Amino acid sequence: MISVPLFSVRDLHVWFELPDGRELHAVNGVSFDLHAGEVLGLVGESGCGKTTTILATMGLLPSSADVAGEIRINGEEILHGGEASVRPHRWRDIAMVFQGAMNCFSPVRTVGSQIVEPMKLHGIAKGAEARRRAGELLEMVGIPAASADRFPHEFSGGMRQRAAIAMALACEPKILLADEPTTGLDVMVQAQILELLASLADTLGLAVVLVTHDLPVVAEACSRAAVMYAGRIAELGSVDDLYHDSHHPYTRLLFAATPDLLGDDRVVSIPGSPPRLDREIVGCPFRERCDSAVAECATEEPALHLVGSSHVAACHLNDLIENVRQ
Amino acid sequence: MNTRTLDYVLKRIGFSIMTVFVVLTFNFVLFRALPGSAVTDLSRVPNSTPALREALARQFGLADSKWQQYFIYLKQLLHGNLGVSYINGLPVWHNLTTDLSNTIPMVGLGTLLAIVFGIWSGVTSAWRWHRPADYLLTNTAIAFYSFPTQWLGLMLVMIFGRYLPTTGMNDPFAVGGSAWSHALDTFRHMILPAVAVALTLYGQYTLVVRSAVLEVLGEDFVLTARAKGIPARTILRRYVLRNALLPIVTLIALSIGYVVGGALLVETVFTWPGIGLAVYQSVLSRDYPMLQGAFLILTLSVVMLNLVADLLSLKLDPRVAE
Ligand SMILES: Nc1ncnc2c1ncn2[C@@H]1O[C@H](COP(=O)(O)OP(=O)(O)OP(=O)(O)O)[C@@H](O)[C@H]1O
Numbered sequence A: 001m002i003s004v005p006l007f008s009v010r011d012l013h014v015w016f017e018l019p020d021g022r023e024l025h026a027v028n029g030v031s032f033d034l035h036a037g038e039v040l041g042l043v044g045e046s047g048c049g050k051t052t053t054i055l056a057t058m059g060l061l062p063s064s065a066d067v068a069g070e071i072r073i074n075g076e077e078i079l080h081g082g083e084a085s086v087r088p089h090r091w092r093d094i095a096m097v098f099q100g101a102m103n104c105f106s107p108v109r110t111v112g113s114q115i116v117e118p119m120k121l122h123g124i125a126k127g128a129e130a131r132r133r134a135g136e137l138l139e140m141v142g143i144p145a146a147s148a149d150r151f152p153h154e155f156s157g158g159m160r161q162r163a164a165i166a167m168a169l170a171c172e173p174k175i176l177l178a179d180e181p182t183t184g185l186d187v188m189v190q191a192q193i194l195e196l197l198a199s200l201a202d203t204l205g206l207a208v209v210l211v212t213h214d215l216p217v218v219a220e221a222c223s224r225a226a227v228m229y230a231g232r233i234a235e236l237g238s239v240d241d242l243y244h245d246s247h248h249p250y251t252r253l254l255f256a257a258t259p260d261l262l263g264d265d266r267v268v269s270i271p272g273s274p275p276r277l278d279r280e281i282v283g284c285p286f287r288e289r290c291d292s293a294v295a296e297c298a299t300e301e302p303a304l305h306l307v308g309s310s311h312v313a314a315c316h317l318n319d320l321i322e323n324v325r326q
Numbered sequence B: 001m002n003t004r005t006l007d008y009v010l011k012r013i014g015f016s017i018m019t020v021f022v023v024l025t026f027n028f029v030l031f032r033a034l035p036g037s038a039v040t041d042l043s044r045v046p047n048s049t050p051a052l053r054e055a056l057a058r059q060f061g062l063a064d065s066k067w068q069q070y071f072i073y074l075k076q077l078l079h080g081n082l083g084v085s086y087i088n089g090l091p092v093w094h095n096l097t098t099d100l101s102n103t104i105p106m107v108g109l110g111t112l113l114a115i116v117f118g119i120w121s122g123v124t125s126a127w128r129w130h131r132p133a134d135y136l137l138t139n140t141a142i143a144f145y146s147f148p149t150q151w152l153g154l155m156l157v158m159i160f161g162r163y164l165p166t167t168g169m170n171d172p173f174a175v176g177g178s179a180w181s182h183a184l185d186t187f188r189h190m191i192l193p194a195v196a197v198a199l200t201l202y203g204q205y206t207l208v209v210r211s212a213v214l215e216v217l218g219e220d221f222v223l224t225a226r227a228k229g230i231p232a233r234t235i236l237r238r239y240v241l242r243n244a245l246l247p248i249v250t251l252i253a254l255s256i257g258y259v260v261g262g263a264l265l266v267e268t269v270f271t272w273p274g275i276g277l278a279v280y281q282s283v284l285s286r287d288y289p290m291l292q293g294a295f296l297i298l299t300l301s302v303v304m305l306n307l308v309a310d311l312l313s314l315k316l317d318p319r320v321a322e
């Protein structure tokens, strides 16, 4: 595609300064583009940097984090100007459903008033009009509009999570970052929400980054997905390619470890565990768990290379195969 | 008010009444359960006869059965009769209300100062977490928290004694003069003890406010509020303070309850004629009726403010009634 992507992340790095003075390189050179109406999955084991990546794109990391890289919305860089340059974009252009979205409402104010708040703030709507919209949004996620006047603790966990999605849509954002929006919900509700996100992407042209552990969810809701490992993108491509034509052993093992059926079995059973991120990693970060590592893997970190049309992977094997072929 | 809220309010009030009743009973038992009575010792007085002892016992109502004494005690309490002070022969109730009316403005001023500065420095240090302002304010608070009250009082006397009065409530030699100059004189006398009260509470308030605010700052809804693009100051006010208020209000209400009866050290250092000083002097002169009355006031103030804290938290947090 030649057009400027709606949302573009370039060479994003995040370092956390640890209390003892050392640094933890949580996100290491992540880049991806997102177009209107597209749902991009972001998958990987716990601790691989998914949440950190999306928090960084909104400038929401704590002050102990050092961030480098570019975040562009419609070509406009938003992070470099600091808080002042991101704030107007927050919720207006780019909204988020947080991991643990159940707790994203202040317990002492009604759910409705918290949905209305950003509308007023960003000049979308106010007064009765804003309240009407809040009611509509709640209806859209399957909550009666009248519940807007109730307090968060009067909602069930699943309702709060759905209300969080309604709140994220309050200002008609162009981009929605959803961090495990369906974790902890029962399968029926989960399916409804994924359907909702997909239809929003379809009808409103909403661009969605869907963070999840759950590969069946990716298969169901996403067109493309990025597989993250140790703060890096290991492979990025269409969901079809990742399932049937993966070019990274991690992707292959990850997808093989998950049954294709919709089930609660999202335990990734690749032996071993990811490397620690608070030390420098030499070579390929996956080599110790890899079933097909070669000599080069121990010394040189593989770079992301194109392995198909809009399909990239970071693995020495691909380069070797390419060399052999030539 | 829905039924659940009403239920909660009635329960809290019922519980408070129960507590007061239990303490009253305890107060009664404490002084009567001890072996012997006020007239026992008379047996050692030369020339005392069993007949005299009996007469005295009847006069003080000690000849009745314990149960009868108990009901008389409750009945008299209901009529506001706490007995007569051994020291000045005035009704205990009269003494205590005078003392209380001296204590309340002084402790009130001190608590108000502590609340204002404690909340300010607690919020500031939480907001500037792990930065110089935080270290400075937190360490100051810990220092004031750990200084003994009487030591703080004496320091104030030493440092400011030259500028401000340090004993009593009024200048005994300033006779005549208008009501206004009298009030001003009282206020000048009030400053140092009030500051002493403020300093003893300040450390605790700062630390509690700081930890309450820090806890709320880590909540997901604060991050969400930032993501919504709400300016930092508004988040602090609308989300952080509003949610941190609950523990803060509870703490303050409870601590006022104790301070009313417990400004003993401050009042003793500054000879402020309040209820704390009265307790101190009553202990020295074994003035049991006064002590019993003072305990009653202390109990009532703690229980009342507990109730106030409960009702306020109902107002502040919709989850409380659940
Ligand atoms: N505030 C922080 N300070 C220090 N380290 C952090 C902080 N937040 C995250 N990390 C570290 O950064 C790495 C990435 O964490 P992150 O939360 O982004 O992972 P994740 O992929 O979202 O995991 P999960 O699937 O469990 O949500 C982890 O090693 C984590 O320990």
Ligand SMILES: [Mg+2]
Pocket (backbone or CB within 6 Å): A050, A051, A052, A099, A179
């Ligand atoms: Mg996460």
